Every structure is written in C-alpha cells, then in structure tokens.
Amino acid sequence: MNRIKNFSRALLTIMLVGGSLGASAELAAQTGPQRLTLSEAQAIIAAAQRDAASKNLRLSIAVVDGRGDLIAATRMPNARPTTMDTAIGKAMGAAIFGRPSADLAERADSPLYRNMNEATGGRLRFFQGAVPIVRGGYTVGAVGASGASSQDDEDNVRAALAAVGL
Template identity: 45%
Template sequence: MTLTLADANRVIAGAIEKAEQIGARMNIAVCDAGGRLLAFQRMDGAMWAGSFGSQGKAMASAAFGRPSGDLTPRADHPTLRGIAAAEGNHMFYGQGAVPIFRQGVLIGACGVGGGSAQEDEDCARAGVEKL
C-alpha cells in the first residue's frame, strides 16, 4: 500500500483550500511512510522557513505514526533526540503534521508550516481528509 503523487497532490490541494479559508500562507509537504518527500508546495507569500518546518514535521509524523504535536512534550527525551540526530536532524517535533493511513496502514504524512501551530495542524488535517 503506497501513497501516490496524485494522492499527495490531493492532500496539498485540501491543505491549501483550508489555508485560504483562514487567510494563511502555508508551506505544505507530503512524505511517504519512510519520511521521504513526495510533494511540496509553498503558497505565494508564505515564509521560506516554513518549508523546513513543514517537511520536518511531516517526517516526524510519518516516523512515529502520530501527529507531530503529540511528540512535542517528549522532544527533549534522549531517545527522540537520538533518533533525530541519527537521521540528520531533519525531524521537527512541533505541532503541524498528521499521519496518513489507508486501511489502517501508515502510508505517509502531511506537514504544514507558516501559521500558528494549530493553524498548521488544521490545514494538514483538512488536506488528509481529502483522501
């Protein structure tokens, strides 16, 4: 079971739709279950730093199969720090990404950056709901 490019583009379109509804300019990343980037878009006017946050949060969400915000309270735990270091310090354990499941199987994650933590997560959820 995989996440296709067409799936990823639907997720991104849903996240952009939500961002436009709330008046936010976002960076949206979709990765596969292994945390590898599958698709990315940066809305006009979105801050460039959000591109790193969206991808890092998506990677963390895919790695642990849960919303990246669930990891925030444990972000300084030696195990989580070690995992992040071992993979190259690209994971972000902040709120804004949600995993993508198909028939109970983790197939990827969507991460968003550019708004508040809650806005990021709301946009990611809206995108995933398009599947």
C-alpha cells in the first residue's frame, strides 16, 4: 500500500517537474528566461556568507541581474568597506559579458571593454571573483565577491551558486 503511495507520489512529482520545465522553456522562448528574483539573490548571498565564514574570509558579495543592475549586496562584518564596489563591479562585468570576470581581465584595456566601462559609469571591474548565472541558456545575472584573494573570491561565489542549485 505504502509502496503504491510512494510510487504514485514520485510519478506525480515527475509529471509536475516535467510539466513546469516544459512550461518554463515555452515561456522563455516567448519572453526570455525567468528573471532572477530578490529572494534568489538573497539566498545566493546567504550561501556565500556561510561559505566565507567557514573559511574565515570577510567578503562583500553582490548579485546583479542580466543587465548588470544591482539586486542585492551585503558586506560581512569587518570586510573592508571598499570591497563592496569591487564586488559590484566584478558582478556587473560578468553579467554584461556573460562570462567569469577572470576571463575579462586580459581584455580590460581593449576599446570595447573601455567603452563599455564608460557606458556603465566606470563601475566595471575586470578582475577574477565573479561568475554569471545562466538559466535556460541566458545570462540572468551574476554574483561577485571581493575581500580575499581573487581565486578565493571566485571559489566562494561558485560554492554559493552550487549550494542554491544555480
């Protein structure tokens, strides 16, 4: 009896998940992918803070949307105040170019990158420590961290995204 109940529950779950996946793909084709919500952004930041605390790092962490506009940001206790704008700038770059900010470092002086930085108010930071958030083949946002070594920053945001399943 229980086995049948469990089986039917599993079947229902599969149908629901499958259905919603199909629906979201259809929606994405019409309107673009589902945007990153504030609660998702805050979940990413909370996960990043947990990861940072476990490694004894003090970071600023920022989440931006697919356009590079800020959704949420937090500076951990005793993180340097100036790390905040670095975290935001790295996340903006990762979102706008749709690739990890580490990949942008070598092109930072190219005319396209300099122009893009001018167009966004000079706020981009082309250093390692931010990665894009991809959903349905679209960059829907990016998360960046600053305050440790740039490799630690990047490891931190990757761990955070893995923790929340993005």
